[in-house]
Amino acid sequence: MRSSKSAGKRFQAADESERPGLRRAEDLAAEGRIQKVLVHEVSRLARRNSIVHRFVETLEELQVSLYWHAQGIETLLPSGKRNPAAPIMLALLAEMARSEVETLSVRIKSGLEEARRKGRKLGRPKGTVLEKKVLLLKYRDVVRQLKAGQSVRNTAKITRRGASTVQRVKAVLASN
Known part of the structure; x- marks a missing residue:
């Protein structure tokens, strides 16, 4: 026992x-x-x-x-x-x-600071945002769940998409 x-x-x-x-x-x-x-x-x-x-x-x-x-x-x-x-x-x-995680974090932050100092743009390049129609077509499963009344969190879980993706789709649906 x-x-x-x-x-x-x-x-x-x-x-x-x-x-x-x-x-x-x-x-x-x-x-x-x-x-x-x-x-x-x-x-x-x-x-x-x-x-x-x-x-x-x-x-x-x-x-x-x-x-x-x-x-x-x-x-x-x-x-x-x-x-x-x-x-x-x-x-x-x-x-x-634990020490390795801290070191990695310091290296990443240092690299980002160096890139900013050199004037490099960080993040997604301009113009890579999908048009509204294309976004809704690409994420049909998200649209279906949101229209069925699911919350953002549940939709993200059901469709295995990021919560920010679901929020973006929801915003597009609301603007139509």
Whole structure:
């Protein structure tokens, strides 16, 4: 029988919206339906170290092991005991992933600033906006859902289009 000690450590609402897959894996572990969670690398779990660590602790309490493929490391040994090397590697890799995201962000912002400084225009070239009729023809599925009374968010979800695309189509429909 699996322990339910982890109920107090469940993710908070903000964390759940960021990573609903973690919550699902946690629920499956609590139900005893899984014995191992496989990820390619630790950075795929979450952007914040605290979320990763909480998730791993919850899994361990439920006797579910986390295996990350890139390093070939598992949090629980075959005996069910905690792998002593795993927490150290987890902390190190999670911190490296967080640092990598920050570095990438700095590089992108720096590149954009440099482009602006050199006078380059950013964004979509002028004249690439579709004419109203062409837009409505291209996004017939969006038009159909909006005319059926669906909200922008639901239409975007149903048609697998971006919310801004749906809003643009809605604006064109309203102007006709």
